[in-house]
Amino acid sequence: MTTLLALPYWQETGIKLGLALAVIPTTSLILVYLFLFKMMAFMQSRLGPNDTGPYGTLQLIAEAIKFLQKEDIHPEQADRRVFRMAPVVVLASTFLLYVVLPAGPDAVVENLDTGVFYAMAVSSLSVLGILMAGWASANKYALLGGLRAAGQLIAYELPLILAVMGVVIQAETLNLQGIVEAQATGEIFGFGAIGNPFILTQFLAFLIFMIAAQAELTQTPFDMPVAETELVGGFHIEYTGFRFLLFFMAEFGTAFAFAALASVMFLGGWWIPGFDVDDNILNVLGPGVMLAKILLVAFFIFWVRFTYPRLREDQLQKFAWKVLIPLSLANIVLTGIFKVVF
């Protein structure tokens, strides 16, 4: 690994932290604008925001200001400390996810050797925050939403991890950079020009990963915990203003992070065919490539979200335990066999 500037460790960390902190609001804003405002409006034959700024781009700023202006309300019976902490915990899980997301050979906050393991671990931290929010709100809807979320996130954590196992077996590493490298240097029956994006060999795992990610993000077929028409928002029903904005940002930030994980593990990550894996130029081009791939994956996530009705809680659990987990286990077995045979 080469570095352009030799900086002391603390300076480097400072810059990386600052970048990561700036990236989360930006990425969630991009998703909100592109998909929630524009794509959703287009699908539903509406106009979407179009008055504030060119194509309504400034609408986001207006929304953010609106949220900041709102009064910060606590329910009278709420457990105040927990109530205030909950959105921070949820957002922290998103922040921690960003630490290992690579956007270039060196463009990564921390290149952990157990990157996949780490990402899966911190992504499930958000359950804690959601449960805290559901319990502390002193609201029955919130409680139901929190419990549903806990049940659902745990159930879908398993297929998510098991799906990733297939990739890990094939790449023989838990390091996300290593997975990108494995895809870049891989060959498809001796044809190596585009590497070997794991979506080809691990298509089943990709599907399971996407479905489970949809559930982890509580997006629509699996949005029972927030179900607007039923639990009226579920665990974040009592949150207003800035605290709600934190939940909102965490939701979209995590969506971005999961799309990034999917593109790293299945779509080849930041690597561009024709370049060396540790070519320095990829530190500049890589983020662009990643963004394109992430938006593509996110498009599918949101497409499904705007199209499907939601599953019932019991159906959702059945689907996880009876369909996704056996399938992902089968995938691991198959991958293992192929790994040994070839």
Next chain:
Amino acid sequence: MTDETTTEETPLADDKRERLLNDLSESFGEILVESHLRPHEDVWFRVKIEAWQDAAMVAKGAGFEYFGFLSAIDWHIAPEGRYEDTEFDAGLVEEDDEPVEIDSSTGYGGGDTRFQMLMQLYSLNEQVGMILKADVGDDMTVDTVRDVFPGADWHERETHEMFGISFRGHPTLQPLYLPTEFEGHPLRKDFPLLARQVKPWPGVVDIEEIPEHLEAQLEAEVMAAFEANEGGS
């Protein structure tokens, strides 16, 4: 698709309903007080109040198994809230001691008391509707028909709060619409419509009688317009 009701000159004879009327009168037997038939419309029966539940069962047995609604009529002729008497409304006249004036002479199936039960049922096979009536006695209590037609549950609750009629055997006669602390029975004729007492109904102006000398002229205009329309389009 029957077109019996839309033909211009409906013959007065209506065999189906007459046959039904006779059959049902027989089944009701002693409990029937009076019946009425308007050809090609519903059939009216008035039964004894003690047999209200039995009548419902007999009707159900005769094929009238589709429950329409259940309610009551207050035949008390009360001046409150009537459009002609806005002056009265404004004045809040006390007339508690006067006997209640009842006029149910215009009701089909007749009636003797102030309150009358009303239930509508359909026979899906015969495609005929039936109105069942019963005079409510002084004890203001009727047997519930909730066990015969479960849908009557809410209708009886509504009738209870609106008219003050109790239903024997109904487990939850709590108010359906009104707040728990509400006093009075709004659909009784002697329940004053407060809005009218605060402010006379402005709509009265709309139906003011046309002056005598203009009536003939206006009528002629309307008829001319009508005939012009009939010729055209």
Next chain:
Amino acid sequence: MTATSDREQMAYVSAQAADARVNVELDTGDMTLNIGPQHPATHGTLRIACQLDGEQVVVAEPIMGYMHRGYEKLCEVRTYPQCTTLINRIDWLGSFANEVPFILAAERLMEVEAPPRAQWIRTILFELSRIANVALFLGDMGVQIGALTPVFFAFRDRERVLNQIEEVTGGRFHPNFDRIGGLKDDIPKGWIEETRSVMVKMRTFCDEMEDLLVGNEIFQARCRGVGVIPPEVALGYGLSGANLRASGVDWDLRRDANPGLSWDQVDWRVWTHPDGDSFSRYWVRLQETREATRIVDQLLDGIPSGPIMAKVPRIIKVPAGEAYISTENPLGEMGYYIVSKGDLGPFRVKIRTPSFNNISIVPWVMRGVYVPDVITILGSLYFILGDIDR
């Protein structure tokens, strides 16, 4: 389908008994959850007090009256033509259809019959308000179950129908157009052609809904076998409209007890479904909307010429008597029992609204279902709050 719910309910009861034995020491009390009065699924201010055991509903009791306006009392102090203004606001999505049975009842007492042209236009407007009303349901059911998109399509296409109603009556929501003896006005020029093209669009809309929802596996999983109402129960509770026909009862007032509109002049059919679950209620409504567009098409072809008002006195006094007329409104059977004493206004009006009876089955049908099913069942029973509370 029926078997599922029976079996589930039996299983539920035995599970309850088992739980009770286990929970002697560990008391898992039921939780009371108030769905509403302000809740997106209640289309207004209906409140459903649910006793929950975990996610399962033990008892669900609707509590209403938050919007009770006392129309039966108010009608008693108004003249007949003034009543239609109130009546418009009962089922506010299909207003024109509300006026018709009241006017027909008054006409029957007066022994007046509207001219054929008025009857045809009445029937057309009646069916248009049915389409406008049910189209919203077709989209809204999706939202209840979590699919956001269909309702926007419904609002988009419903607007076209409302425009057509507005062109004739001058009112989008509350036309107040029906008069004793006929209609206020004739239809404007070019309206027939426009309506025809709107009907084509509405059929496309129905196809879209079929693609988006009916064929969707998740939609089916959420709706099939949920909220099963057997026919005999439906009759006992006085369910009407599509709710009754979805239980397999072949009963449509338009065909079986036509009170004097032009449905018998056209060729159409009554749709029923044997299952009686939420899905069949949706399906029947979808087919009925299609059928309604066909009825309108046929009626548009054959509007007779002639006057649109019968000869009625300027000041309407309805002779003494009683009449009950009900029609097959978008939500179900809506009827008016009018007691007249020969005055300018009715002596007593009993308004039989479809939603009141349709919702009264809620405590029966919601035993032992899951909380999400409460929303599915409420959505599929399709009520309008003004129609319950009057």
